[in-house]
Amino acid sequence: MNIAVHGQxxxxxxxxxxxxxxxxTPVSGMINIGLLHTSLTGEWSNRACAPTTVRALQEVQYDAWVLGHVHQPMVLSEAPLIAYPGSVHTHKAGEAGGEGYALLTLTPDAAPSLEFRSLQPQLQL
Structure with a gap:
């Protein structure tokens, strides 16, 4: 399986x-993944950072986009996969999200998928 990662x-x-x-443009015959630090249109951020839209990312025709800037994990599109993976720590007290990561799974026969995994301790009673 060949993977092309495009980032800035x-x-x-x-x-x-x-x-x-x-x-x-996507590299032919490869799974193309875009990495971008962006606030998108700002719904989940308190400041603009490299604003763009889900539609603009979809038009690039990559198989998946993994975004940074927003710490709350969320999937914004399934086809192609466009998601914020979260953050391993929160940056401010009371901030939503953080304390986890996302596992990106790539296979030749299926669309990329993302699984969020928490790093918060689980209480055992």
Whole structure:
């Protein structure tokens, strides 16, 4: 199985350009995954960072997008998979999300899938 990972970071924490629509075309014959630090349209963030839309990411035609900036894990699209994997720690007291990670599963015969896994201790009674 061949995988092409396409990614870019932000130089400025208040990046206002749409970086999502400028990714290269998918590499033929490979599973293409995009990595992008973005607040998307800002619904889950208190500031804009490399704003883009789910539609713009879908138009790039990658198999999956794994996004950063928002700490709450969530899947925004199933086809293609577009998701925030969460964060291994919260950054502010009371912040939603954090304290976990996501496992991305890739197989030649199926669409990419994401499983969220908590790092919070489980209480045993």
């Amino acid at each position: 970071g932000v130089r400025d924490r208040d990046e206002l350009r749409d970086l999502g629509s400028g990714y290269p």
